Amino acid sequence: MTQTMLNLHEMEISFGPQHPSTHGVLRVMVKIDGERIVDAKPIIGYLHRGTEKLFENMNYPQCVPHTDRLDYVASATSNEGFVGAVEKLLGITDQIPRRAKIIRVMLAELQRLSSHLLWLATHAIDLGAMTPFFYTFRERELILDLFEDYCGARLTLNCMRIGGQADDVNAQWLQKLADFLGIFDAALDEYESLLTTNRIWRKRTVGIGVITPEDAIDWGLTGPPLRGSGIEWDIRRAFPYEVYSDLKFEIPVGRNGDTYDRYLCRMEEMRQSKKILEQCVTMIADTKEGDLKAKVSRVIRPAEGEAYFSVECPKGELGYYIIADGKNPNAYRCHVRPPSFVNLSALPDLVKGHLVADMVAVIGTIDIVLGEVDR
Amino acid sequence: MAEETEQKPAKPAPAAPAAPPAKTKEEVLADPIVAAVASAMPAAFVNAKDAIGEISLYVARESIVDVCRAFKADSFTYLVDLCGSDYSTFPGHAGERFCVNYLLYSFEKNVRIRLKVFVADDVSVPSVTSVWKTANWHERETFDMFGIRFEGHPNLERILMWEGFNGHPLRKDFPIRGIDTGARIYPEVFPPGGGPAAGSTGKSHEDVNIWKGPAVPYGRSPKGQVPETKQVEAPQGSSDEGKADA
Numbered sequence: 001m002t003q004t005m006l007n008l009h010e011m012e013i014s015f016g017p018q019h020p021s022t023h024g025v026l027r028v029m030v031k032i033d034g035e036r037i038v039d040a041k042p043i044i045g046y047l048h049r050g051t052e053k054l055f056e057n058m059n060y061p062q063c064v065p066h067t068d069r070l071d072y073v074a075s076a077t078s079n080e081g082f083v084g085a086v087e088k089l090l091g092i093t094d095q096i097p098r099r100a101k102i103i104r105v106m107l108a109e110l111q112r113l114s115s116h117l118l119w120l121a122t123h124a125i126d127l128g129a130m131t132p133f134f135y136t137f138r139e140r141e142l143i144l145d146l147f148e149d150y151c152g153a154r155l156t157l158n159c160m161r162i163g164g165q166a167d168d169v170n171a172q173w174l175q176k177l178a179d180f181l182g183i184f185d186a187a188l189d190e191y192e193s194l195l196t197t198n199r200i201w202r203k204r205t206v207g208i209g210v211i212t213p214e215d216a217i218d219w220g221l222t223g224p225p226l227r228g229s230g231i232e233w234d235i236r237r238a239f240p241y242e243v244y245s246d247l248k249f250e251i252p253v254g255r256n257g258d259t260y261d262r263y264l265c266r267m268e269e270m271r272q273s274k275k276i277l278e279q280c281v282t283m284i285a286d287t288k289e290g291d292l293k294a295k296v297s298r299v300i301r302p303a304e305g306e307a308y309f310s311v312e313c314p315k316g317e318l319g320y321y322i323i324a325d326g327k328n329p330n331a332y333r334c335h336v337r338p339p340s341f342v343n344l345s346a347l348p349d350l351v352k353g354h355l356v357a358d359m360v361a362v363i364g365t366i367d368i369v370l371g372e373v374d375r
Numbered sequence: 376m377a378e379e380t381e382q383k384p385a386k387p388a389p390a391a392p393a394a395p396p397a398k399t400k401e402e403v404l405a406d407p408i409v410a411a412v413a414s415a416m417p418a419a420f421v422n423a424k425d426a427i428g429e430i431s432l433y434v435a436r437e438s439i440v441d442v443c444r445a446f447k448a449d450s451f452t453y454l455v456d457l458c459g460s461d462y463s464t465f466p467g468h469a470g471e472r473f474c475v476n477y478l479l480y481s482f483e484k485n486v487r488i489r490l491k492v493f494v495a496d497d498v499s500v501p502s503v504t505s506v507w508k509t510a511n512w513h514e515r516e517t518f519d520m521f522g523i524r525f526e527g528h529p530n531l532e533r534i535l536m537w538e539g540f541n542g543h544p545l546r547k548d549f550p551i552r553g554i555d556t557g558a559r560i561y562p563e564v565f566p567p568g569g570g571p572a573a574g575s576t577g578k579s580h581e582d583v584n585i586w587k588g589p590a591v592p593y594g595r596s597p598k599g600q601v602p603e604t605k606q607v608e609a610p611q612g613s614s615d616e617g618k619a620d621a
Contacts, residue, residue, distance in 0.1 A: 044534060044535065045533075045534060045535040045536060045537065048535045048536065050544055052520075052545060053544055053545055053549075053551060054551075056545075057551050088427060089427070091427065215508075217452055217453050217482075218507060218508045218509065219508050219509050220453065220454055220455065220507065220508075220509030231482075233482065238485055239485075304466075305426050305427060306426075306429070306431070306489075307427055307429065308429060308456070308478060308487065308489070310455075317455070319455065319456060319478075321456065321458060321476065321478070323460060325465055325466050326466070327466050332460075332465060333460040333461070333545075335456070335458040335460075335476075337455065337456040337458075337478075341512065341516075342509060342512070342513075345508075345509060345511060345512040346508075346509075349508075374535060375535070
């Protein structure tokens with residue numbers, strides 16, 4: 001038989017961009033043979049807003065709100081990466097007051113919790129489990145309330161400034177945070193009781209989208225997809241920023257590199273984030289109230305040079321690469337290294353040979369946000 | 376730094392750390408992090424810099440794949456990032472226009488290094504997709520945004536912009552306002568060629584653009600560009616000041 005005759009078995013379907021399980025405007029051209037995926041080709045760019053071009057045309061503080069819109073469900077970590085990169089460029093990283101650093105860690109870890117809770121809710125819904133959604137959004141609401149109390153916004157926080165923090169936390173906020181942490185372990189147990197040993201959940205996730213450690217590195221994966229394959233690597237440990245070197249936490253790793261292991265990794269990451277937050281609540285008591293800013297000149301104009309700074313955002317390594325020309329108060333070039341973009345590029349490898357319904361599981365497990373993929 | 380003091384003669388430049396003497400190319404290449412590869416292929420490295428703790432090696436275009444292979448064999452197994460940059464308006468830059476930046480990471484040494492390859496307009500760069508799979512999308516993005524072609528890339532097509540888009544948005548000569556792509560919305564309603572451009576509101580350019588007049592860099596000084604609005608008195612009884620509520 002000729003090649004064309006063989007291809008008659010195959011069919012090409014367009015999955016997305018308006019599909020609820022693509023988590024935004026991702027489109028995947030899938031070549032299928034019956035229910036089996038022969039090939040998949042992600043098509044992105046529907047949400048491209050030219051953020052990097054905008055960064056080149058506005059001064060550094062003006063860029064910070066735009067970083068919110070990259071990963072719009074984890075804006076605190078996006079802020080953290082950008083201000084960290086500019087601070088590195090200015091050479092003031094070690095002048096940031098300790099209290100500001102602790103507040104940043106608290107916001108970032110709360111953001112990790114809220115992002116993982118959203119991931120769990122949508123991932124479970126994609127696979128047919130409706131109930132976890134209601135449970136996780138109950139706790140996510142409390143986190144968003146904390147954000148709202150801190151900076152007034154719930155999603156696009158714009159909560160960090162170059163050189164420190166604009167707002168302090170007060171005793172009431174810390175009490176509210178402590179109250180939330182008090183109930184969070186029980187809430188996590190509740191989610192796990194719904195899913196971890198659930199037979200349907202295991203059937204849908206175990207052995208799906210397996211990636212070996214070597215391939216994970218070759219594809220440049222970061223975050224839970226990398227750790228799910230058994231590589232113990234986390235920016236917070238490899239290049240500790242803020243106060244992470246003083247904090248005790250573990251890096252959960254998976255064994256098989258499948259969807260189920262990545263699920264377990266994220267669940268454990270939430271427990272570790274909770275531990276970090278508890279330590280932060282104690283640590284912040286030793287710092288001076290209101291000591292939040294380093295001395296930064298009014299016009300931020302770093303000397304000529306380039307810097308790459310990355311943070312562990314909920315999805316993986318979020319890096320900012322800034323080239324400054326030393327003449328202008330804006331970046332000559334600012335490149336964002338988005339974890340979702342890189343993790344998504346491995347999708348064809350992860351879904352080949354699986355069923356179409358499993359692709360939904362894989363898209364959920366790599367946890368993409370299209371605002372960050374398309375920038 | 377001289378620039379800084381010119382503008383504010385009264386104050387010394389704030390938070391300006393005393394810059395340590397810049398390392399020479401030979402000193403950077405002799406750094407134990409990169410020495411093994413650098414000594415094996417000295418001709419490949421055009422220049423080398425070490426600033427704020429980041430090593431940048433300037434690599435000749437032809438040897439980038441060999442250099443990447445050598446670094447991968449020497450524990451730099453991970454390509455973190457690959458991006459382009461357009462140096463055409465960089466103050467004092469006299470070399471080739473584009474630069475491709477590779478960021479490599481070594482799990483063993485826990486260190487990142489940067490490789491920079493400068494290329495002129497319309498000159499292609501050898502693709503490193505054969506070394507790292509992750510380079511595939513990064514190179515597509517660099518091609519899309521800058522028009523830098525990568526030789527040997529399996530599928531070099533646009534990734535963020537649509538196929539057929541005429542231009543490379545991150546080039547410095549690409550206007551921030553965007554370009555008229557020629558695409559028209561509702562061609563069946565409007566006469567041929569007469570419809571508003573795709574993405575516009577249908578009003579004339581002067582009505583839509585709040586930054587009227589000649590093109591000025593976006594976000595520099597909104598004052599004077601935005602028409603003044605009259606102050607309206609705030610309505611009474613807006614006592615919604617959440618924070619005090621315990």
